[in-house]
Amino acid sequence: MRKILFISVLLFSFFGYSQKKVLQTKFISDNIIIDGKLDENIWKSVPAAKDFIMFQPDNGKLIPENKKTEVKVLYDNDAIYIAAAMYDDEPKKILREIVQRDNFGASDIFGVFVNGFNDGQQDFRFIVSASDGQADCIGTDTNGEDYSWDAVWKSKATITNFGWVVEMRIPYAALRFSGEKKQTWGLNFFREIKRDKHKYSWNFIDSKIGTFTQQTGVLEGIENIKTPTRLFLLPYSSFYVNANSQQKTYGTIKGGLDIKYGINDAFTLDAILIPDFGQTKYDDQILNLGPFEQQFNENRSFFTEGTDLFSKGNLLYSRRIGGRPSNYPTTASNEEIIDNPSSVNLINALKVSGRTKDGLGIGILNAVTEKTYASIQNNDTKEIRRELVEPLANYNVLVLDQRFRKNSSISFINTNVTRNGSFRDGNVSALVWDLNTKKNTYNLSGNFKYSYINDIEDKKGTATSLNFGETSGKYRYSIGTEILSKDFDNNDLGINFETNYYAIYGNANYRILNPTKYFNSFNTNINMYTQFQKETGKIQGNNINFNINSNNKQNHYFGLGINANPIESHDYYEPRTENRYLIFPKRMGGWFMFSSNYNNKFAIDINPSFAVLSEPGRNSYGFDIGPRYRFNDKFSLNYSFSFFRQNNNKGYIDSVEDDLNAITPNAIIFANRNVLTYSNSLSGKYSINSKMTFNLSLRHYWSFAENKNFLSLEQNGRLTDYMNYTENRNSSFFSWNGDISYSWWFAPGSEISILYRNNAANFQREIDKDFGKKVTTLLTNDQLKHVFSISIRYFIDYNAVKNKF
Known part of the structure; x- marks a missing residue:
């Protein structure tokens, strides 16, 4: 009997873990009311996704029977519909804190992760809490989860006598997929039982592999859909x-x-015709005693929403658009500046983004800012003159990102700022690569950037980096180098503090993949970095640090670190x-x-x-x-x-x-x-x-x-x-x-x-x-x-x- 049980476990591990699960859906003409009751008979006509597997902390452990989860999917020409039943042997203990959109708080959650191209690169994630809250984000292995992206969809969560239930309607307008008649989508479902901090997924996510989006299941059955026009207007006052x-x-x-x-179905145009950022969060200013400007977070939703493509190469600092004027007014000895605007008004902005069925992502961002003047008073005559401190300016970003083999990409990025008249213009281009082995065990990434500044005198500069690392298993490491020339300058539309150096760096780390007697998670790493001034070879920066991060069995977090600069450095x-x-x-x-x-x-x-x-x-x-x-x-x-x-x-x-x-x-x-x-x-x-x-x-x-x-x-x-x-x-x-x-x-x-x-x-x-x-x-x-x-x-x-x- 023990031998049979052992063989069954091995078979389940092989077929349940190593193969992608497949879920079938079907077309419906019936009307489904999103009320969290699941009382429509049509739900009984499709199979359920079940047998969820723990992602954290005990990776690979089957969900217990008293916490089982069953999910079904239907579709019509407008949307897909999700019905999820989350069983719980103690429904009264289900955590259900009510929080704002895109926050979870202390609440159980259920999520649907959809990849319309089934290319293992990007998920559109829709999450519902037990308190009936919504969250949505774009998920990639490179950038993590981007919750600034917001879609319009419906959901309802209800607590029942056996646990809780979620019903969802996700319109095709909130997704991206090819125009083929027969669709095959990447799909995964996610559940977190908050009081235990246990996380489960339908298709097994192996934590030994350094990727999340490529370990999804498959949704089949969507065919011949006639998607409606995706046109949405958001007037505001x-x-x-x-x-x-x-x-x-x-x-x-x-x-x-x-x-x-x-x-x-794959590309979307977003446009601001008349901007209004009056309710945007204030910046947390500090006393800045250093040589570099303070970097602020972007709080304007247009520039944060769905910008994963535009973050390629780290060339875009969107606060440049509508930021401080690029010039400071000149004054005579008898003049005084009485008004110098701290920001430039945005006239309009648009962005186009999406991806073809062959994996080519295209992103275009364009914004125009208006002329801005400072007011200067003559202290003798009291006359006031105006001086142009920022001309009419156009900001543009172009991204071409080719994905291949489901886990690798090569990107071309160009940022350009053109200011009217004899003001400074800036142009930066970059080639960025992120290459992974077929089994996601090793990664080779890097970039080459070229900047050209048209100012009083032309200035050209380059920057490049190369990094290699092992990305799977308990023990991981990486090594890399970067070189920046003296004249590299991407600050018209990006932000960069240090140039004229070369550096080498390395990292080694260890983590547990399953809980131990004392810890649910534990990882430790050591990092080393040394920077040299490019012309003299003098050490410009050096650091070595050792860190430990852990969660104990009571889900308290403990972390500590020791860091050192063991050699004197030269601050230029x-x-x-x-x-x-x-x-x-x-x-x-x-x-x-x-x-x-x-x-x-x-x-x-x-x-x-x-x-x-x-x-x-x-x-x-x-x-x-x-x-x-x-x-x-x-x-x-x-x-x-x-x-x-x-x-x-x-x-x-x-x-x-x-x-x-x-x-x-x-x-x-x-x-x-x-x-x-x-x-x-x-x-x-x-x-x-x-x-x-x-x-x-x-x-x-x-x-x-x-x-x-x-x-x-x-x-x-x-x-x-x-x-x-x-x-x-x-x-x-x-x-x-x-x-x-x-x-x-x-x-x-x-x-x-x-x-x-x-x-x-x-x-x-x-x-x-x-x-x-x-x-x-x-x-x-x-x-x-x-x-x-x-x-x-x-x-x-x-x-x-x-x-x-």
Whole structure:
């Protein structure tokens, strides 16, 4: 009997794991009501997908009978329909926290992953929570899950006496597939039992293999569908009230229109005819003492939604579009700048993206920004003149991405910025490759980039990288190199900080694939990186770090790391002067991270860190702490406090003429300073239901750098005392952001949003260390701005309108 059982297990492992499962569907003409009841008789006419297998933590383990899952699929000329029954022997214990769209919180979830080309490259994922919430994303092995992508589809989840049920309707407009008469789709189903943190899939996902999208099952039976026209209109109207103590309250009404048009079943056109980003999240600004600009997240939905193609080669930093003007106004000694816009208005934007049945992905992004002027006043005559700081500009991105053998790709990317008149233009092209062996055990990736800048004088530069690694099994590694020429510049439409170097790097790591006595997951890795200045060969950067990350049996997260810069390096950027460098000392640091199980009503994150440098008294330390409490399935609050201190930090502050020094007549001045940073944030939500939510977001930030004495940078990169500098170059920056919002998805794809927002920021040279005063000063500051806005967006399906008339 034991032998028979053993042979059965082996057969199941071979046929159930090594082969793709196949699910049959059928065409229907009956009407299915999406109510989560599954009471239509047509559901009984098709087979069910079952025998789910654990993905995490115990990879390969069959789902227990009392948690079995059964899923069925039907289709018509408009959409596919999903019916899923998730059994649970304790339905009352099913977690069902109500959260906003694209969030899960503490809730069980069920997902459908569809690949219309069955090429193992990209999934369209539709997820429903036990609290009846929706989430959707585009999933790739290269970029992970992109939840900025939103589709319009219907779903309903209900709790039953045997577990819970999900019913879904996913229109073809939300998918991409070829125009063939007989369709074969990649398909997988996903279930997470949140209280156990157990994740299951219908087709087995082997965690030894470094890919997710290529291990799907197959959906067969979709034939001769007549898909409707994919044309959607999203008109919107917004009303804003702005006020502060220095101006009268005034109201503004805006309106606009977004268009989505399906060129065919594989390609889609998205266009903004009249932009309105008034309710976009504020940037979290910081005190930036370094040589590089602060990089901000993209919060405008048009530039975040479905941009996986445009992220190829890492050449697009979309905040350049509508960002700061590219030029700074020039003034005479008797002139003063009274208005210099911090951003440029967007006139319109469009993008076309999709993929052919042969695996060729095509992406086109184009945006136009308007002329922007600064206002300059003559202090003698009081006359005001305008100076053009940004001309009419066109931003364009082209991507061609050829996939082959289901797990590899070669891409060509071009970004171009053309500014009207005699302003700077930028053009960057890149060839990017991502090659994997047939069994996904090894990867060879890299790129070659070429930039051309048309400015006062033409500038051309190159950048290239090559990486090889093992991507499967318990033990994995990678090695690589990169080279950037001095004139490589992709900053017109991208972002890049360092050039003129070559580097080598490596990584080795170990992970468990199945739980042990103490851990559900455990991985450790060691990374090494060394960077050399390209012309001199001097070490420009070096780092070695060792990290451990784990989840224990109670699903608490523990992590720790040790990092070091074991060799002095030459910083060519901090001096802000060409061919000058600062010697950066040796450094040793570490961190620890604890995050308790978020399924518990009370959870907490704790993250202390420290570093010690090889200069007397130079060190840093800090911590983050973030308690959170879920009062019930509707109401929760999260608080976070961060503190970080740097003692005897050395940083650039000025460059001055030094008549006493014949060797270096221009002295580069550094400060020996203490830098302290405090950050407080509070966020919360109250969800009336899965379609209606109140949200709270507050952030107070304060950072200051207090100079102790001044130093001069010598030619050898060392710092010596400098007694001739007397200016106050202390820095103190504090800011406040506060948002209270209400969101109601009153129909599929349609939303009413009400937002009250206030914010203020201030930079000073004088440092007042009264923390409480800093908070109250911001809240009573004359610069505190108040904005109240109401925005309504309505989703119109051309076919629904056509059918009515």
